[in-house]
Amino acid sequence: MNSVQILLLTLLTFFGLYYLWVSSKTKNYFNGLTIQVANIYILYILMPFIWTFYHSDMYYSNYKITVNNFFVIALFMVVWFLSLTSGYLLGHRKIIYINPKLRQQQLKRLSILFFLFAVFIFLVFISIVGTEAIYNPRAVYLTTRLGFGPLTFGLAMFTKLFLIFGLFYFRNKWLLLLSSAMLVWVLGSKSTIIIFFIIFAYYKIFIEENYVYLKKFILLAIGGFAFLLTIYFLFSPNITLDELSLVLMYFSQYADYNFNFSILIDELPNFYYGQIGFENNIYAFIPRFIYPEKPTIYGAFQLSYLIFPEAMMKFTGAPSFGLFGPYYADFGYFGLLAIMIKYLFYGYILGAIENSLKRFKNPFLFLLLLIYSTIPIISAGIGGIFVDVVNILIVIILLNFYKIKNNILNKRIILK
Numbered sequence: 390m391n392s393v394q395i396l397l398l399t400l401l402t403f404f405g406l407y408y409l410w411v412s413s414k415t416k417n418y419f420n421g422l423t424i425q426v427a428n429i430y431i432l433y434i435l436m437p438f439i440w441t442f443y444h445s446d447m448y449y450s451n452y453k454i455t456v457n458n459f460f461v462i463a464l465f466m467v468v469w470f471l472s473l474t475s476g477y478l479l480g481h482r483k484i485i486y487i488n489p490k491l492r493q494q495q496l497k498r499l500s501i502l503f504f505l506f507a508v509f510i511f512l513v514f515i516s517i518v519g520t521e522a523i524y525n526p527r528a529v530y531l532t533t534r535l536g537f538g539p540l541t542f543g544l545a546m547f548t549k550l551f552l553i554f555g556l557f558y559f560r561n562k563w564l565l566l567l568s569s570a571m572l573v574w575v576l577g578s579k580s581t582i583i584i585f586f587i588i589f590a591y592y593k594i595f596i597e598e599n600y601v602y603l604k605k606f607i608l609l610a611i612g613g614f615a616f617l618l619t620i621y622f623l624f625s626p627n628i629t630l631d632e633l634s635l636v637l638m639y640f641s642q643y644a645d646y647n648f649n650f651s652i653l654i655d656e657l658p659n660f661y662y663g664q665i666g667f668e669n670n671i672y673a674f675i676p677r678f679i680y681p682e683k684p685t686i687y688g689a690f691q692l693s694y695l696i697f698p699e700a701m702m703k704f705t706g707a708p709s710f711g712l713f714g715p716y717y718a719d720f721g722y723f724g725l726l727a728i729m730i731k732y733l734f735y736g737y738i739l740g741a742i743e744n745s746l747k748r749f750k751n752p753f754l755f756l757l758l759l760i761y762s763t764i765p766i767i768s769a770g771i772g773g774i775f776v777d778v779v780n781i782l783i784v785i786i787l788l789n790f791y792k793i794k795n796n797i798l799n800k801r802i803i804l805k
Contacts, residue, residue: 418606476736526577646711670775
């Protein structure tokens with residue numbers, strides 16, 4: 390094994406064991422950390438580890454991947470991981486008092502209202518792009534990358550709200566889930582559809598209290614892997630078990646976040662001193678029909694254009710530098726401080742929300758849990774702190790929508 394493989398194997402072991410230890414403290418192994426940690430664990434550590442076995446020369450896009458760069462990337466990952474989990478454990482001792490007494494009729498009205506908004510946007514979207522979005526949504530997805538933000542983000546947002554509030558009211562929750570997934574099918578985004586199933590799983594775990602203990606967690610992990618392999622073989626009937634390595638080689642292509650970050654470390658001419666983060670947060674929320682001169686290359690897209698100009702200009706999905714690349718591009722190693730402060734706070738709030746849901750089971754706390762688990766109500770552009778603020782404001786607006794007089798917001802949102 391070479392130095393990069395040893396480093397990645399060390400990270401795999403450390404992240405895995407430390408996550409299990411943190412989860413043991415809360416007695417739930419599928420918790421608010423799971424999606425975030427799994428994303429980093431699989432895409433940033435496991436997939437690059439697998440990739441190295443198929444590319445022993447360590448060349449990626451004509452660049453030599455060096456162990457020095459991977460030490461830098463590993464440092465960013467470890468600081469993120471320890472900050473998030475430390476905040477989470479500290480916050481898990483706290484309670485946030487948000488407990489409005491919603492009547493079933495109010496939940497029904499909200500669900501129907503969100504459903505009508507979603508259907509309206511769905512019909513507008515179909516009228517613009519055509520019925521091809523129904524039977525070939527992926528092709529439509531690749532041609533609606535610019536100028537369709539209000540429609541795509543709006544449809545996803547109202548459908549999520551329909552599902553979330555509906556889960557607290559409708560009896561047939563599986564039918565609710567499938568109907569929600571069908572509405573966003575036309576967007577052609579695999580991740581968007583997967584998010585709806587994650588929201589459903591969160592409801593089952595945190596609201597219905599089907600907590601996942603260690604044995605069940607291990608069985609679910611093995612079962613999920615077996616399910617993915619089964620699906621792959623069903624849709625690839627000519628492949629044999631001897632060609633299983635082809636499956637791993639295919640998935641290893643998702644290791645590009647770290648490799649792009651490695652190239653960025655070598656090719657970045659100067660730091661941006663906050664410009665990347667500022668534009669990620671601001672431009673993403675300005676619709677192009679309001680600001681026609683809105684640049685097509687802004688924020689982290691500037692990094693994509695700098696390193697991969699040809700791929701960027703196709704506008705079919707810009708090469709990404711992952712979660713940590715923009716921090717490095719803005720501040721260099723001082724980006725570690727920004728990551729530490731942000732995710733220590735995020736972990737703290739996440740832990741408090743998760744602990745609060747054991748006492749107060751309502752859609753508003755559930756919405757906050759999703760937001761701090763990186764499952765936002767509305768996602769725009771590349772994301773950022775401003776996106777999180779907007780999502781939290783949506784929750785506050787919903788709390789006030791029916792003027793719930795339960796001593797909340799200005800008097801009784803208490804953390805203690």
